[in-house]
Every structure is written in structure tokens, then in C-alpha cells.
Amino acid sequence: MLAGMSRWEELTGGTSGEEYAARFAALAESGKDLHGEARFCAALVPPGARVLDAGCGTGRVMIRLAELGYDCVGVDLDDSMLAVARKNAPELTWLQADLAEFDPAALGIPADFDLVVAAGNIFPLLAPGTEPDAARRVAAALKPGGLLVAGFGLDRAHLPVPPSITLAEYDAYCAAAGLTLVDRFATWDAEPYDGGGYAVSVHRA
Template identity: 80%
Template sequence: MNRWTELTGDTSGEDYAARFAALARSGKDMHGEARFCAALVPAGARVLDAGCGTGRVAIRLAELGYDCTGVDVDASMLAVARKQAPELPWYRTDLAELSVEPEFDLVVAAGNVMALLAPGTEATVVARLAGALRPGGLLVAGFGLDAAHLPVPPGLTLAEYDAHCAAAGLTPVDRFATWDAAPYDGGGYAVSVHRRGED
């Protein structure tokens, strides 16, 4: 079982959406991840939101002109996404079993997706996400590395993540401390960008 399901029981979609709606009403910027991705690939690019949750990132990118698809294992989260953006394709699947054509320009895994996978599946998931990328495509993942940045005990280290990426044919491009592209300084959260080779 993945750590997200253990944490929520897959019944958290409406609560999760309500929490983010409240943050947005308070004036907090909710679109840092989408802005970050939009700076990497041009409008019209194909984007896979892996572990899309309620669709916040994919929906914003679609508004900015991107061709977005969302996948998540949590039916309650996808129900919210489908209600908010019924015109976008949303699929329920475990990322460890993801099987799509290598046609995406960018795959984004925001919201601690990598840290909430079933322990032991991280390498498989990275390989599956890499397999969704066209040659030259980018994998972007942001996740916590310590207890202060995670709802579960820390599991995946950056060294392990980089090793999984290398094994999947991805090379590092850059790493940041936030979705606002602040330089990474060894802190407890990292946003990593890796590129698939041109074959």
C-alpha cells in the first residue's frame, strides 16, 4: 500500500480541495508549481501531472495553454478534479503500473508524490515516468526530505532519487529549494529537474 493511502484512506478529496481553496482565499499563491513548469516548456506542450490529486497543477497549466493529462491512484481526489475540469483527461492508476506512450514533453510530480509512494516502488515509478517522456522531455519532482516537510516519516533521499533517475536514463538538469526556483542549499525540500536523453 502506498503511504498516501495509509495516511488518508483514499477519502480525502473534498477535504484536500477545501484546504487549498481556503489558502487561496487567504491570498496565498497556489500556482507556483504551474509557473515553474511553464518556465520550462512552451505553451502547447504535453504535460502529464503524475499524482495529480484534485488537479490543481494540471488545471492551471491547461488554463495557460498546455495539453494536460492527470493521473492519480486516489478516486476521491480524481472526483474533485473531474468536477472542476471535466474537459481534461483524468485517469486512475497506480504510478508503479503507469503505461503510456512516450509522448509527454514534461512530467510533473508535485505535492510530495515521490515521498508518498509505496516503499520499494520508487525506482519503478521513476522508470514509468521516464517512459512517458518523449526524447528530451523533462521530469520535475518536488518532495520533502525531512519531518518538517512531510506528513509521513522521511524515506526517499535525494541520492536515492538521483540514482533511480540515472537508472531510468535521466540526467540532472537543475535542483531548487522551492517552486519559486530558490537555489537549493541542502534543506529539507527539493525540486529536481531531470531530462530524458535524445535517444
């Protein structure tokens, strides 16, 4: 890795896939709606669009988008999470890679995505110092006019680790990667951003 272990690896040891999946399965059984991220993405691009789930984890968001008719690829560094994703949806494309070193050509896929989604606190959980590289790498995978959608916590109440990235820093990383901010929301239900501790940002290539 470019700057050592990611915050996610430090938090979980890279072995939490089954535990993570079980937690969301319990939430689903309790009646909680787990498809806000997929609905948000589906409102931005039509079915059939190519979607990269950057930091796909166990595949919760991507599997739902595939069910809605999207052409999806998932990438994650945590093999335990990918093992769950591959078990749940073996017909979909799941790739192991560090987002800060993500190279579609090296992985055998075209860099022509209509949308990249980074849900689940992806940017705050990267290895320290690699955030600009990750933004640049995923931006380079977008078609001209494609969208990067990222939702992440900004304070301790919304993160499993101490806050490590501000919105101003994230916007600067995206700008350096050639992206322009087009919208920002407080939730995946598209509530207006109010300066709170969680934000969903939409940038365009």
C-alpha cells in the same frame, strides 16, 4: 499494488479528496499564491507542450497549466481526489493508475510528453519499494529530451509521513531510468537549493 498500500493511502484512507480541495480553497481565499508549480513548469516548456501531471490529486496544478495553454493529462491512484478534479475540470483527461505500474498504451494515451511534473510529495508517498518503478514508468512516458520535475520533502518538517527517500536515492532511480539531473532548487520559485529539507529536481530524458 506492487508493494502493498501506498503511504498516501495509509495516511488518508483514499477518501480525502473533498477535504484536501477545501484546504487549498481556503488558502486561495486567504490570498496565498497556489500557482508556483505551474509557473515553474511553464518556464521550462512552451504553451502547447504535452504535460503529464503524475499524482495530479484534485488537479490544482494541471488545471492551471491547462488554462495557460498546455496539453495536459492527469494521473492519480486516489479516486476521491480524481472525483474532485473531474468535477472541477470535466473537459480535461483524468486517469486512475498506480505510477509504479503506469502504462500509457494501456490507458489509451501516447507516451510523448514534453514534461512530467510530480508535485506534492509524490515520491515519498508511494508504496515502499515502488519508487524506482515509478521513476522508470514516468521517464518512459517522456519524449527524448523531455523533462521530469519533482518536488518533495526530505525531512519530517516537510512531509506528512516519516522521510523515506533521499536525493541521492532519487537521483539513482532517475539515472537507472535513463534521466540526467540538470537543475535542483529549494522551492518552486526556483530559489537555489541549499541542502535544506525540500528540493525541486529537474531531470532530462
